[in-house]
Amino acid sequence: MTAVALRHRGRPAWGQIGLYGVLCVLALVYIYPFLVQLATSFKTDPDAAAQPVSLVPQAFTWQAYERLFLHSDFPVWFMNSAVVTLLVTLGRVFFCSLAGYALARLRFRGRAVIFAALVAVMSVPAVVLLIPKFLVINSLGIYDSYAGMVLPLLVDAAGVFIMKNFFESIPRSVEEQARIDGAGIFRTFWSVVLPMARPALITIVILSFQGSWNELSHFIVATQSPELTTLTKGVASLASGQLSQGSEYPIKLAAAVIMTIPVAVMFFIFQRRIMNSTEGAVKE
Amino acid sequence: MSTVTRAGVGRGEAAAGWLFTLPVIIILGLFLLVPVVMALWVSFSDWTGRGSPFSADVGLVGAENYEAVTTGGGLAERDFGLAMRNNAWYAVLVIPLQTALSLFLAVLVNRAVLRGRGFFRTAFYFPSVTSSVAITVLWLFLFSSSGAVNRILSWIGVAGPNWFNDPTGVVHAALRGIGVDRGPEVLTENSFLSVSWWEWLAGPSFAMSAFILMAIFTTSGTFMLLFLAGLQNLGQDVDEAAVMDGAGIWQRFWHVTLPQLKPVLFTVLTLGLIGCWQVFDQIYTGTQGGPGKTTLTPAYLSYQSAFISQEWGQGAAIAFILFLIIVAMTLLQRWILRDRPISGRRRMLPADQDSLSAQPKGGRG
Numbered sequence: 001m002t003a004v005a006l007r008h009r010g011r012p013a014w015g016q017i018g019l020y021g022v023l024c025v026l027a028l029v030y031i032y033p034f035l036v037q038l039a040t041s042f043k044t045d046p047d048a049a050a051q052p053v054s055l056v057p058q059a060f061t062w063q064a065y066e067r068l069f070l071h072s073d074f075p076v077w078f079m080n081s082a083v084v085t086l087l088v089t090l091g092r093v094f095f096c097s098l099a100g101y102a103l104a105r106l107r108f109r110g111r112a113v114i115f116a117a118l119v120a121v122m123s124v125p126a127v128v129l130l131i132p133k134f135l136v137i138n139s140l141g142i143y144d145s146y147a148g149m150v151l152p153l154l155v156d157a158a159g160v161f162i163m164k165n166f167f168e169s170i171p172r173s174v175e176e177q178a179r180i181d182g183a184g185i186f187r188t189f190w191s192v193v194l195p196m197a198r199p200a201l202i203t204i205v206i207l208s209f210q211g212s213w214n215e216l217s218h219f220i221v222a223t224q225s226p227e228l229t230t231l232t233k234g235v236a237s238l239a240s241g242q243l244s245q246g247s248e249y250p251i252k253l254a255a256a257v258i259m260t261i262p263v264a265v266m267f268f269i270f271q272r273r274i275m276n277s278t279e280g281a282v283k284e
Numbered sequence: 285m286s287t288v289t290r291a292g293v294g295r296g297e298a299a300a301g302w303l304f305t306l307p308v309i310i311i312l313g314l315f316l317l318v319p320v321v322m323a324l325w326v327s328f329s330d331w332t333g334r335g336s337p338f339s340a341d342v343g344l345v346g347a348e349n350y351e352a353v354t355t356g357g358g359l360a361e362r363d364f365g366l367a368m369r370n371n372a373w374y375a376v377l378v379i380p381l382q383t384a385l386s387l388f389l390a391v392l393v394n395r396a397v398l399r400g401r402g403f404f405r406t407a408f409y410f411p412s413v414t415s416s417v418a419i420t421v422l423w424l425f426l427f428s429s430s431g432a433v434n435r436i437l438s439w440i441g442v443a444g445p446n447w448f449n450d451p452t453g454v455v456h457a458a459l460r461g462i463g464v465d466r467g468p469e470v471l472t473e474n475s476f477l478s479v480s481w482w483e484w485l486a487g488p489s490f491a492m493s494a495f496i497l498m499a500i501f502t503t504s505g506t507f508m509l510l511f512l513a514g515l516q517n518l519g520q521d522v523d524e525a526a527v528m529d530g531a532g533i534w535q536r537f538w539h540v541t542l543p544q545l546k547p548v549l550f551t552v553l554t555l556g557l558i559g560c561w562q563v564f565d566q567i568y569t570g571t572q573g574g575p576g577k578t579t580l581t582p583a584y585l586s587y588q589s590a591f592i593s594q595e596w597g598q599g600a601a602i603a604f605i606l607f608l609i610i611v612a613m614t615l616l617q618r619w620i621l622r623d624r625p626i627s628g629r630r631r632m633l634p635a636d637q638d639s640l641s642a643q644p645k646g647g648r649g
Contacts (some may be wrong), residue, residue, distance in 0.1 A: 023392055027407040030501070034410070036432055037422050052425070052432040099308040108301030114309065121316050127562040127583040128607045131590045131600050132319030135326065135337060140314075152315035155308045185300040214415035216565045221591070232417045236569040239421045249425045256418035267413045271406065274509075 034260075041065070041254035048249045064254035073226060074255065077234035081213060081259075084149050084230060088212040091154035093204050097197060099155075100163025101189050105175070115164075122157040127217065134221040148222045149230075153212055159204050166200035167193065199273070206270055210263055231259045327600035333590075349597035353605070357478060360589075360598055365477025367580040373488040374581070375560040378499045383552055386504040387545075390511035391537070405512075409505035416565040419502055424448060424570055427494045445490045451576030453486025454493055489578035495566050503559065507552045514548035515541070550621050554614055561610050582606045 035055055040048045041064050043057040051058065068074040102108075103115055133152060134143075142148035170193075178192045179185075194201075216232040223229070229237075235255045267274065322337065330345045331337040353364040393404050411419065426432045427447035434444030445452070459465075466472070467482035474481055488496060518541065526536045542549075564583040567573060573580035573588065582602055590599025 019392065019395075019398075023398075023404050026389070026392075027404055030407045030411060030505075033422055033426060033432075033501075036426070040425065048425075049430060052428075052430065053435050095307045095311075099305045102301045102304035106297045106301035106304065108298035111301060114305055118308075118312075121312055123611075124316060124320065125558060125562050125607065125610055127564050127586075128603045128610075129316065129319060130564075130583075130587055131326070131596065131603055132323035133315060134591075135322045136315060136319045139322075139336065151311065155311040157308075157312060160308055185296060189304075210413060214417075216415075216417055216568065217587075220568070220587075232415055232565075235421060236417050236565075239417070239424060239569050240572060249428075252421050253425060256421040260414045260418050263413050263415070264410075267410070274409075 037253050038257055041250055041257050043250050045248060045250060048253075064250040065258075067251055068254055068258070073229065073234060074258075076227060077229050077231045078258070080149075080228060081231040083146070084153075085209055085212045085262075087150045088153045089205055089208040091150070092156050092159050092208040093201055095155050096159035096204055097163045097194060097201065098189070099160045100165075101167050101193060103160070103164045104167035105172075105193075106185070118157050118160060122161065130217055130221050133218065137222055144223050144225055144228060146228070149219060149228065152222070153215065153218060156208065156211070159207065162203055162207075163197070163200055166197055170196055202270060202273055206266065206274060209266055213259075213263055231255075235259060323600045323603065326596055327604055329597055331596050333594045333596050337596075345597065349601040350605070353598055353601055354477065360595070362478035363577065363580065363585055364582070364602060365475075365479035366483075366577050367582045367585045368477060369479055369484050369486075370488065370492055370578060371561060371563065371581045374492060374496055374499070374563060375557065377488065377496050378503075378560050379553065379556045381496075382500045382503050382507060382556055383549070385500060386507035386552065387511050387549075389504060389508040390515055391541075393508070394512060394515045405508075408508055411502045412505040414502075416502070417569050419498060420566050420569040423494060423498050447494045448491045448571060449575050450490035451574075451578045453489055453578070455485060455487030457487075457490075489575070491571055491575055491579050495563070495570070495579060498566065499560075499563075503556070507556070510548055510552055511545065514545050518544050546621070550618075553617055553621070557613050557617060558610055561606060561613070582609075 036053070039055045039057060040052075042060050042062070043051075044059060044061055044063065047058045103111060103118075137143050137148045137152070140148075142151065174196070175188050175192055178188045183192070214232065215230075216236060219228075219230050219233045223233075235252070238252055238255055326337050327349055328344055328346060329337060329342050330348075331342045335341075352358065352360045354361065389408050392398075393401055393408070395401075398404075427434075429446040429449070431447075433447070437444040445457075467480075467485075471482040471485065472480050476484065522540055522544075523536060526540045531539070562583055563581040564587065567579055567581055567584040568587070571579045573584055583606060586599045586602040586606065588599075589595045589602060593599075
């Protein structure tokens, strides 16, 4: 760094100004669409059509939100997404850490085979599984039920992978002490190892929360009744239903704003962690 | 758990090992392995979606479903051909652009002296965390005929297209601009997958172009973070040595930084490639394959054939062809980016740095 500074000592100002200029323009391009989204959700239909770029509604109105919450199935969608996300996140944290611990620490026959199968499974693209998943869910008789929505998402091969890597990175000595003191395997795992795995667990929470809240294709093939519609599926139907008319943008964008809020809150809570670790950053 | 005795340690560990991994095995087996086998069966059958695919009145039809979409000459083949064309253009444009942009962003925000680094990183990464459905809804609004994008284009005197309703390919549109309305006969008369070569070369439609921009917008932040992690692992000393040798910024980037980033580059390209052939959510939410089937993708076509047209065999066949395409592309890319034994640029690096760059970084590298 020092060498670079020396070399450019003659003309630091212009380079810096140019850099900030480029960065500010890019940041504007990335942020402006979300500002327009937020602003438009408070506009009236004619205003949204007439002033698509403006960030200030001509007449500020909660109309779109009122219609969503009082005169549509939106609250049901929101509830379903919340329930599924909560269950899936809890399940993944527990099952992924359990399996990750076994694969990292416990010696048993078949461990290598399980691990190899896990890696193979990770490479199957999700979209290829749309029809197959429907076939199994249907055969098991859990089509159009919470079980069909939650069970298939409950385990994530990538999550097991992350937990295994983490457990391998912490020293064995602590758990060996606990085992010598007479604690069973599950007890050692639960009260000694798991509390140490906080950073990796947070990664799993972030990935699961984001993954299941934003999941669409699985719910398309797993459910059909309106009572089980999630936010993604509901908002997608809202968007595609009136594409040809091109109207009612405020209500669609209001729905998009609300479904963005939980992941945005999650993002800002764990921002430092997401930005500093590669594992936490990979969007699944 | 039973108490651990000296003799029982091994057996106890084995039992616990299986018990701990059992939920994962059951769920992944039931919802990943079994489905794949079942779908493989369906892709060779004439199942119509009623009853069990294993019941007696479902017949095996051999490779008929695969033939229908690849050589049948009917609508199924043409739809598949169009989907392949659309997705190929999508991949060809999205992968290089998202990789270049994310690397550019990473280099910009990697500067230690930069003020507001956190703000810029957050701004670039935020689109990556939001759902594809929400972004698609926003995109439909921004790219509507009188939307924000066309309004901004009009400020600089450009009359923007009716994005999501315009099936014209951008290459065709450009050719039309210089007066070429019809392709040469050799292109219009010959075809592949029931789509004429002239149509293959049409380029992405304006509707697809909007999706291409959206993909670059939503993925560049994620990949920027991957590159950023890679950049932070690099030693400063090599760069400084190159500065002493009088190498310019561009030379240093091209000959010093980029070769060291090869493992990350491989990860980004692979993830990009896999993602590019899985375009589904956007199409389902936004256009359902329209206008003029120009945003049809194999992933969406597979869903549409099975769940809407009730052609389950064909849908499953398309899914497996798609799977093979993704595997083949990944292998091809691995081969292209393989470590060559001797390379001219490597001689520029000091010996120890060379061995460092050859090591894969992290589990994915």
